Amino acid sequence: MDKKIVAGSYGYLKALFWAVLLAFLVKASLAEAYRVPSSSMEDTLLIGDFVLSNKLLFGGRIPFVGWRLPEIRQPRQGDIITFKWPGDHKTDYVKRCVAVAGQVVEIRDKVLYVDGKVFPEPEHGKYVEKDQPLDKSDRRDYFGPYTVPAGTVFAMGDNRDNSYDSRYWGPVPLELIEGKVMAIQWSIAPDDKAPQIDPARFATIPTTVWHSVTHFLGRIRWNRTARGVS
Template sequence: MNPRWQKLLLEYLEALAVALVLALVIRTFVVQAFKIPSGSMLDTLLIGDHLLVNKFLYGTHIPFTDKVIFPIEDPQHEDVIVFEFPEDTSKDFIKRIIGVPGDVLEMKDKVVYRNGQKLDEPYVKHTDPGIQARRDNFGPITVPPGKYFVMGDNRDESYDSRFWGFVDKDKIRGKAWVIYWSWDGPSDIRWSRIGRLVR
């Protein structure tokens, strides 16, 4: 091979290797992309929304461990988070934090109370006017140390902490940050959602 072309090829391979390493580092420690596959967070998040998730805000996970280092802040009420699903850790779920450690939570006929105060939840959607015991009434329960109680915004159609319990802090992957792409199929790109912050 021509030495000039050989040198050029090596430079390209080196640039590609650096780019791959940087992409891996960014995905592991900084941000990661997630796609919304279900309607449990309607109308905050739609099926087909693609998100970037901030992975360093709550601390960086050391790869292949549950250890977290350099946390900037703890997860807060109303944060929308991505976490390992407790019943199948190969899956990631996305829900909203309703209770942090020490909170006393209760739900009465679809209305949530935290530490005795009725929550103002403008993001909540209800699709079923009926009342179901386990889904629409629970508690009071106290959130244990190191755990979080999460619920979907589409309350009547969300499989969340009401059914399977708390999320461990070290299983939280990050905080949903921004929608970078949204579509309901190739012919239906939702331009108005692109760039929208997740709140």
């Protein structure tokens, strides 16, 4: 085999290796993309949004050893954060930090209070469904007062009537917080009319693939591409 070809192949593989390694390190320690799977953050974040989370801000983890880099700062009120669900330490969640350690959270008549003051409502939050009656036995409408423990934050969805959050499963430990959502990279709308693959019918495979390909561009929410969030 020609030595030039061998040398060229080696150089290509070497460059590919370093590129993959760099991408892995960035994903693990600096920034990562997440797909929003639920409506709990509507209308700030929609189902199908792909958001970019800054992991360096709160101290990204070093791959393989799990050590955390020094944090630039801790989560603050109003930050949209990504974290591992305290229930299993595996599932990725996206919520808004509404209170930090030492603050008192209370919900009365669906109004959120932190330290006795009304929490500023998110600009695009869809947090009240007016046709739902108030229920004093439901943590959706009435909660607390509750003091956030040290080393944790209280997280809630902007779509408060449709959010499974700290009201139900408790505060989020700081060590489970991955990063702060900085922007929406791109967004694709769900396709409720997409045909489903039937394992027992091979013909459904090309039909489903063709539908996905021909409808893909039409599902992209171009107005949400490269868009900041707050």
